[in-house]
Structure formats: C-alpha cells, structure tokens
Amino acid sequence: MELKYVGKTKDVYELEDGNYLLQFKDDVTGVDGVFDPGANTVGLTIDGVGQAGLKLTKHFFEVLKEKGIPTHYIDADIEKATMTVKPAEVFGNGLEVICRYRAVGSFLRRYGLYAEEGQPLDGFVEVTLKDDEREDPPISEDALDMLGILSKEEYGVLKQLTREIGLIVKEELAKKDIDLYDIKFEFGRAGKDKQIVLIDEISGGNMRAYKDGQYIEPLELEKLFF
Ligand SMILES: Nc1ncnc2c1ncn2[C@@H]1O[C@H](COP(=O)(O)OP(=O)(O)OP(=O)(O)O)[C@@H](O)[C@H]1O
Numbered sequence: 001m002e003l004k005y006v007g008k009t010k011d012v013y014e015l016e017d018g019n020y021l022l023q024f025k026d027d028v029t030g031v032d033g034v035f036d037p038g039a040n041t042v043g044l045t046i047d048g049v050g051q052a053g054l055k056l057t058k059h060f061f062e063v064l065k066e067k068g069i070p071t072h073y074i075d076a077d078i079e080k081a082t083m084t085v086k087p088a089e090v091f092g093n094g095l096e097v098i099c100r101y102r103a104v105g106s107f108l109r110r111y112g113l114y115a116e117e118g119q120p121l122d123g124f125v126e127v128t129l130k131d132d133e134r135e136d137p138p139i140s141e142d143a144l145d146m147l148g149i150l151s152k153e154e155y156g157v158l159k160q161l162t163r164e165i166g167l168i169v170k171e172e173l174a175k176k177d178i179d180l181y182d183i184k185f186e187f188g189r190a191g192k193d194k195q196i197v198l199i200d201e202i203s204g205g206n207m208r209a210y211k212d213g214q215y216i217e218p219l220e221l222e223k224l225f226f
C-alpha cells in the first residue's frame, strides 16, 4: 500500500490492485475550533467523526449504486474507517460542485445584497476551483471550458449528476425530518472510457443539514440519521 496523498480529512493510499483506499480521519474543516464545510483548514478534531462520516458515506453511495448513478465506490470497512474506491482523475487540480437548496454560507456572503438568509434555492449548482491559496474561487461554465479544465459537454453531465445526486441525498435526509440546505460534491473521470463519476465522500463534513431550524453538527447528523 502506497501513501499517495495526505488530505485535510482523509489520507489516500494506492492498493496493489490499483484501487485507492481512503482513510477517514477524525479531523473536520473549520476555523478556530468551529466547523465550516466550506473552510480550507482543519478547524477541529472530534473523536469518532471519521467513522461517522464513513457510515453516512457508505449509506449514500450504496443508495446511489442501487439507483444506477456512477460513483467510485467499491466497499467500506467502518471499523477501520476505510473505503475502497476506483481511482479517478480529477478536473484540473480538482473542482468542488455545490448544490444549494437554501441561501447560507458563501452564497449569502457573496449575494447578500439580493438574497435573504435561508431563502429557498431550487437546487442551484455552482462550481469552485480547489485552490486553497485563492480561497476556492467560483468558476463559470465558459471559464472552465476556456481554461481547458472541463468541456461544455462534460459540464452538462456534471450539472445533471449533481442535481440528481443532491435530490437523492435531500430525500434520504427528509425521511428522518432532516432538511438539506447545501452540499458539496467532487467528481472525476474514471476507467478507460473516462466516465464522469462521483468521488470522495458524502457526509456531515460536506453539507449543511438542519432539523427544526437548528443546524446539525457532523457527528450529530450520523446519530440522528441511523
Ligand atoms: N476516487 C478517487 N480518485 C482520486 N482521488 C480521489 C478519489 N476520491 C477522493 N479523492 C481525493 O482524495 C482527497 C481526499 O482527501 P481530503 O478530503 O482530506 O482532501 P481535502 O481536504 O478535501 O482537500 P485537499 O485535496 O485540498 O487536501 C481529495 O483530494 C479528493 O479529491
């Protein structure tokens, strides 16, 4: 097993058969001890948060598999907090695709002149570059194409998949009376045919979820959900 990458919340290993192993850690993104899914720094460490994130991730990726949505998922070992996945090539140095159902977070910071906090948004999709130095700038479809990061055709696939997956996750959470405000996904090209697939994770660390108007912390989300 070869360590390929040390991330903020996961370490990535390459297995002998060429698949990747994601090791979930007990670190979450945030600033000064306060969790923020949009932050680019590790804000705090919470015992058990890695396993909790993997439990949710496993659940959602298995639901997506049943529904025929292409993802990198192979299997997961909750005890060890590891997930085996198909390796994917990311777009440029990586993109984040956000799907929004309510105006909070960076959307509100940017568009606060026109948007009210918590205002409903109809599965609004936006793409940001993974670029810590430049604080993950938002990027348009035209700029992605022009800079050779993502073709317009691929953008269409990405947006469609994001809307479908976002809705599936939203409906899963709604079964437990949990309200999804926004969620962040990653995609990559996998296999010989370079199919666009969902990669990374789907957990409390990548979304803002609320219950009865109260924000739910990542660890709490797992307890409420299962
Ligand atoms: N199937 C996959 N193939 C290749 N890379 C993947 C796959 N799934 C996830 N990744 C990458 O593995 C890394 C996981 O680490 P982690 O989530 O800790 O990173 P991060 O903190 O989000 O961001 P950064 O990459 O800036 O450290 C991410 O860079 C993600 O893009």
Ligand SMILES: [Mg+2]
Binding pocket: 007, 009, 200
């Ligand atoms: Mg990550």
